[in-house]
Amino acid sequence: MTRPIIGRFPHTFDALAHRSFRNYWFAQLASVVGSWMQITAQSWLVFDLIPDPTEAALKFGYVGAVQFAPTLVLGLFAGVVIDARSRRQVLLTTQSALALSAAAMTVLTLSGTLTYPWLLVLAAFNGVAGTFDTPARQSLIPDLVPRHDVRNAVALNSLSFNLARLAGPVIAASAIGLSGHLLGGDALLRYGPAFAANAASYLGVIAVIALTPLPTRPIVPHRVLSEIREGLRFVLRTPEVRIATLLVGALSLTIVNFQTIVPLFARQALHGTVGDLGLLLSSLGVGAFVAFVVNAGFPDEARLVLMRRGVLLLGVAFLLFTLAPGLWTAAAALVACGTGMILTMVNAQATVQLMVPDALRGRAMSIYMLVFAGLIPFGALLATQLAGHLGPRTGLFTLGVLGLVATLSLRPHRGDVRRAQERLRASAAAPQPTTAADAGGSEAPAR
Numbered sequence: 460m461t462r463p464i465i466g467r468f469p470h471t472f473d474a475l476a477h478r479s480f481r482n483y484w485f486a487q488l489a490s491v492v493g494s495w496m497q498i499t500a501q502s503w504l505v506f507d508l509i510p511d512p513t514e515a516a517l518k519f520g521y522v523g524a525v526q527f528a529p530t531l532v533l534g535l536f537a538g539v540v541i542d543a544r545s546r547r548q549v550l551l552t553t554q555s556a557l558a559l560s561a562a563a564m565t566v567l568t569l570s571g572t573l574t575y576p577w578l579l580v581l582a583a584f585n586g587v588a589g590t591f592d593t594p595a596r597q598s599l600i601p602d603l604v605p606r607h608d609v610r611n612a613v614a615l616n617s618l619s620f621n622l623a624r625l626a627g628p629v630i631a632a633s634a635i636g637l638s639g640h641l642l643g644g645d646a647l648l649r650y651g652p653a654f655a656a657n658a659a660s661y662l663g664v665i666a667v668i669a670l671t672p673l674p675t676r677p678i679v680p681h682r683v684l685s686e687i688r689e690g691l692r693f694v695l696r697t698p699e700v701r702i703a704t705l706l707v708g709a710l711s712l713t714i715v716n717f718q719t720i721v722p723l724f725a726r727q728a729l730h731g732t733v734g735d736l737g738l739l740l741s742s743l744g745v746g747a748f749v750a751f752v753v754n755a756g757f758p759d760e761a762r763l764v765l766m767r768r769g770v771l772l773l774g775v776a777f778l779l780f781t782l783a784p785g786l787w788t789a790a791a792a793l794v795a796c797g798t799g800m801i802l803t804m805v806n807a808q809a810t811v812q813l814m815v816p817d818a819l820r821g822r823a824m825s826i827y828m829l830v831f832a833g834l835i836p837f838g839a840l841l842a843t844q845l846a847g848h849l850g851p852r853t854g855l856f857t858l859g860v861l862g863l864v865a866t867l868s869l870r871p872h873r874g875d876v877r878r879a880q881e882r883l884r885a886s887a888a889a890p891q892p893t894t895a896a897d898a899g900g901s902e903a904p905a906r
Contacts, residue, residue: 472611472615473608473611474604474608474611474612474615475615477603477604477605477608479603479671479672479673480600480603480604480612480615482667482671483599483603483664483667483668483671484615484616484619485663486663486664486666486667487596487616487619487664488619488622488623489660489663489664490660490661490663490664491619491620491623491624491627491660492623492626492627492630492660493561493627493656493657493658493659493660493661494623494627494657494660495623495624495626495627495628495631495740496627496628496630496631496634496653496654496656496657497561497564497631497653497654497657498627498628498718498740499627499628499631499632499635499653499733499736499737499740500631500635500650500653500654501522501564501578501650502519502718502722502736503635503650503722503726503733503736504568504573504578504647504650505518505519505522505575505578506519506722506726507647508573508574508575508578509575512726512727515726517843517844517847518575519719519722519723519843520719520839520840520842520843520844521579521840522578522579522582523582523716523718523719523835523836523839524836524837524839524840525579525582525583525586525836526582526583526585526586526589526836527586527832527833527835527836527839528583528586528836529583529586529587529589529590530586530589530590530828530829530832530833530835531829531833531836533587533590533591534590534825534826534828534829534832534833535687535690535691535822535825535826535829536687537590537591537594537595537821537825537828538594538687538690538821538822538823538824538825538826539686539687539690539821539822539825540591540821541591541594541595541598541821541822541824541825542686542818542819542820542821542822543686546595546598546599546602546673546821547668547669547673549591549592549595550592550595550596550599550668551665551668551669552591553588553589553591553592553595554592554661554664554665554668555661555665556584556588557585557588557589557592557661558658558661558662558665559658560581560584560585560588561654561655561657561658561661562654562655562658563581564581564654564657564658565651565654565655565658568647568648568650568651568654569647569648569651569655571647571648573647589832590828590832593828593832594821594824594825594827594828595821597616597808597812597824597828598820598821598824599673600612600613600616600812601812601817601820602673602674603671606813609809609812609813610762610809610812610813613805613808613809613812614751614754614805614809615751617747617751617801617804617805617808618747618748618751620747622744622747622748623744624740624741624743624744624747624797625741625743625744625745625747625748626741626744627740628736628737628738628739628740628741629737629738629741630656631653631733631737632733632734632736632737633737634652634653634656635649635650635652635653635733636649636733636734638650638651638652686822687822689819689822690819690822690823690825690826691826693815693819693822693823694823694826694827697814697815699763699810699814700810700811700814700815700823702763702810702869703766703806703807703808703810703811703827704807704811704826704827704830704831705830705869706766706770706803706807706866706869707803707804707807707827707830707831708830708831708834709862709865709866709869710770710773710800710803710804710831710862710866711830711831711832711833711834711835711838712834712837712838712841712862712865713838713841713858713859713861713862713865713866714773714774714777714796714800714858714859714862714863714866715773715800715804715838716835716838716839716842717740717743717793717796717800718839719838719839719842719843720842720855720858721736721739721740721743721793722736723842723843723846723851723855724739724780724781724789724851724855725739727846727851728851728852729785729786729789731786735786738786738790739786739789739790739793742789742790742791742793742794742797743793743794743796743797743800744797745794745797746793746794746795746796746797746798746799746800746801747797747798747800747801749794749797749798750769750797750798750799750800750801750802750805751801751805753765753798753802754801754802754805754806762806762809762810763806763810765802765803765806766802766803766806766807766810768799768802769798769799769800769801769802769803769804769806770799770803770866770867771799771867772795772798772799772802773795773796773799773800773802773803773866774799774859774862774863774866774867775795775863776792776793776795776796776798776799777792777796777859777862777863778856778859778860778863779792779795780792780793780796780855780859781852781855781856781859782852782856808827811823811824811827812824841858842854842855842858845857845858
């Protein structure tokens, strides 16, 4: 039973009451704003490096494919490393690597020496670092809040990502335009400040991770293949986790490739500018904020219901986006896309986080990210190939139809929802082990 409308939102920001999570959340927000500035600049940069529109569309897809391909090769191994090693150590390494990559992009653009092959090399480097970074960051959340606030923390984490999606492209477009006036000369120079801002934005996250008290975790020898099999068995044999993982995989292969789809559509279907791209990417952020507010009004047992509704909204809104005749109608459709996407993704990720034991969390999240991010290269190539051969509108509409059919066939059935609600109520009634976060922030000193 859902709660009445009045009083439905009193606990919207509960996870921010925990100091460790609050510090991490604000640092992460600043960092992801920088990341979206780089995504926006890099997206437009490809089209400046390659004048031919058809060739640029295909090579733009290759950048996305190269960046996410390492997840396919290293994704399962990353989960074993995260479960066996200190999450602090993993995150300090990956965040530092990503900061160095952004600094290299800054130097290459400001010196006017960036070429398309360099872009591919740095995208691959980011892909390797991201393969370990993303599941490690997601696995960290239950160490920062007690169990009853995990879903709220996951939603707030998604909110920070999408607030950054709202602000980052706008700031990047303004910075690129201003830099073009101030720096002049080579067209590459105007992208440098966006990459520099991203490099600097990692410093806050690195400081917070280094200073935050975290529970100690034993460093144990690991048998890679047997531990990978253990993680896979858990995911495949737990219905809610299996459904959530397969669903986000189908979305990655089709509809949610917005980092490729939106720049492609803006440039080739709407003939827009970098400012138009910023508006469209920010529209996804507006929709994500709407999804956060909606999500906050429902209890944990509504996770799969919201996932069902989010999938339908996302699929229909995506088809409307591909048919949009102009910039503002496309932006409105992307608001709905953002709402449906976040309702689906937040509740899928929260399902995995709540259903998995701590000892398997890194592996479960790495499998989740392997399916989610590992299929993105194929989705990027599928989107650019369809757009290249059928045209941007017809190609992306075809992609949307494929995505809607696939995700509707995989979304949770009503029986799955009912059984998951019963299991969640039984789990909530059982005594839970005390963690450092449950103890009100008195975490054990870090190793």
